[in-house]
Amino acid sequence: MKSRNVxxxxxxxxxxxxxxxxRLARIRRRVTSALLAERAGVSHATMTAIERGSPSVGIGxxxxxxxxxxxxxxxxxxxxxxxxxxxxxxxxLPKRVNLPKRRKGADHA
Numbered sequence: 472m473k474s475r476n477v478x479x480x481x482x483x484x485x486x487x488x489x490x491x492x493x494r495l496a497r498i499r500r501r502v503t504s505a506l507l508a509e510r511a512g513v514s515h516a517t518m519t520a521i522e523r524g525s526p527s528v529g530i531g532x533x534x535x536x537x538x539x540x541x542x543x544x545x546x547x548x549x550x551x552x553x554x555x556x557x558x559x560x561x562x563x564l565p566k567r568v569n570l571p572k573r574r575k576g577a578d579h580a
Contacts, residue, residue: 478526489533490524496540497522511535 478486497507508518513532520528521536537543 483524483526486526487524490522493533493536493540494522496542500540502540507536507539510539 497504502510504518504522505515508515511518511532512535513521517528517532518536521533534543534546537546
């Protein structure tokens with residue numbers, strides 16, 4: 472039996488907000504969910520799942536919905552300003568060093 476990766480509560484909340492934002496953007500543009508699904512190249516059921524923030528929908532489908540609404544640039548801004556990563560980079564922490572591989576047949580101490 473396969474183990475299932477269950478997203479954290481915070482992840483589920485973020486997906487729910489994203490789905491709601493997509494739904495509201497669609498409504499503001501006066502586009503039906505069926506038409507948005509067609510434009511995004513997904514089924515109506517998948518579009519409904521996107522608007523509900525389902526974690527089982529692939530990120531590519533979310534991106535297609537955003538593209539169809541003219542909002543793909545919003546996705547491109549995600550993690551663009553990674554303050555923590557930049558601070559760590561600026562600290563110049565040493566990179567991981569790989570040790571030489573042991574030769575077969577070498578004596579073990």
